[in-house]
Amino acid sequence: DAKTTQPTSMDCAEGRAANLPCNHSTISGNEYVYWYRQIHSQGPQYIIHGLKNNETNEMASLIITEDRKSSTLILPHATLRDTAVYYCIVRVQSGYSTLTFGKGTMLLVSP
């Protein structure tokens, strides 16, 4: 699976959009971009995933560049409860379910 690069930490004001970047310059054509988040000492929570088209669900939007070498997770109106470590993971959707987690981005949402 391709490796990813994320900023170590980011700040965001409550109510503002949080834009979390992820670089995956070595991504292969059959690799998806997945985002998870982990609130302190809880299990990771699935957020969204995509292949090449932009995706949106009730939690967030995922914007993938045309060359697929980077992506951005957007939380449109961040709340204090969105404070968490956000992981960007690139993986093939094969029959093997292994997720390789990096260090992620610690997002701190402040009042």
Added chain:
Amino acid sequence: KAGVTQTPRYLIKTRGQQVTLSCSPISGHRSVSWYQQTPGQGLQFLFEYFSETQRNKGNFPGRFSGRQFSNSRSEMNVSTLELGDSALYLCASSELLAGLGDTQYFGPGTRLTVL
């Protein structure tokens, strides 16, 4: 649907003992994966089971083992506990629908402390 459940949530053991952790996947999910999370190593893959068969294994010693039952519930066992085994152990389940990918959903974890 109920989410992934893990029992117990917290556990304290002493060095040399063994421990068994349990995971019940989301109803209908046939794949169960286990991960270990420590402050130093982060989240690391332990093993994955599908239809009662271990299909993939991470780089952990043989003291770490697991199994899956016919109802997809899974257990993992750690024998001869060491201080370094203190960690959050996470279970994740997925449907593994052919051609549609396999999003994993995590449980709350079991916090193991080895004294």
